Amino acid sequence: MDYFLTEEQQMIRDLARQIAEEKVVPARAELDEKNEYPWEIIKTLAQSDMMGLFIPEEYGGLGKGCLELCLAVEELSRACVGVSTTYAANALGTYPILFFGTDEQKKKYLPDIAAGKRLVAFGLTEANAGSDAGGIQTTAKLEGNEYVLNGTKQWITNGGEAEIYTIIAITDKSKGPRGASAFVVEKGTPGFTFGKKENKMGIRASSTRELIFDNCRIPKENILGREGMGFIVAMKTLDSSRTGVGAQGLGVAQGAFEEAVKFARQRQQFGHPIISFQAVQHMLADMAIEIEAARSLIYSVARYIDSGAKDISKPSAMAKTFGTDVGMRVTTNAVQVMGGSGYMKEYPVEKMMRDAKILQIYEGTNQIQRNVIGQEIIKEAARKK
């Protein structure tokens, strides 16, 4: 299939592929085993200008869009979703600054983020506010020239490793989700500490920690947008990042598919390579169809977002849901094609299957995505009436 990528887009994809093959593939099993953050790989990505891919040129980035970011994320995910999670979460954390920051805030933070000198994390989720993001309880109270933050964020990707945190907190409890606001909080601010690193099933190269705010004082200039805009900041951020999660599912599916094909050509049973059996061919055919369908959808949605379209909630929820469901199905079937070998750590597909699972859960579960799509269908039907 030809997706008519420009020369520049092909260069970005090829560079990401080269980094993935040369740096990520050799390191992934050990990073997974040791639960170790991929600092060396982040450094390589920074040296190759990949950390600033989506940041405008005036702030030191390459000024590229959603499609280019998806291409990079897909290639990294083909090698390791743990690594691609650290990379994609950096964009997720940066979007609130990019979309809602003042020029001054952008000048202060974006050049360092683009250079890969400072990583970013996005803090929305709490123990009692996962799917129900409007139920957050962390508060930010204005006292003189400072906001005072209190509360705990849970399961924050890049937590502890990042220097910059974009945090959603409640400034007016009486207003529900409309009483939330978004802030930038820097690592090292007194009253801001981290919980233990979580021990996860997959994406073990990424770090996941609690963010604990105990009378943490930040300058009032650190608010992003205005008071009461926090929920919108969060939703716009997620609308823009979810296609990238779909690209993670696509990438891990592609990686697992390639492993399954390679194995099926070598593995002999009943005197023949197992790829000669129709049962195996049909499984591989279904995997190939789903991968190509996911790629078509994800690239189309990314191009739609890059066109400046505003109504992106439904398409990005579709790209996230389909891409990550394909990621789970294809990695599971890759393990099945490879049988006992697929289940062993000598081959990468067992890790790919463990890694793929989170994609159906984070940045809004696929059940929540279907709710978002369902709500949009209802609205569209009402408009047509």
Ligand code: COS
């Ligand atoms: N863009 C802009 N505004 C949006 C929006 C979007 N994508 N989605 C919702 N809103 C607005 C609504 O219009 C509504 O505004 P009003 O108060 O003016 O009516 C407000 O936000 C609340 O929306 P809604 O009533 O639909 O919210 P619910 O409490 O039913 O929650 C959400 C639904 C959107 C929170 C849920 O579908 C969701 O996405 N949950 C997953 C959260 C998530 O991704 N967590 C992962 C955390 S980060 S890894």
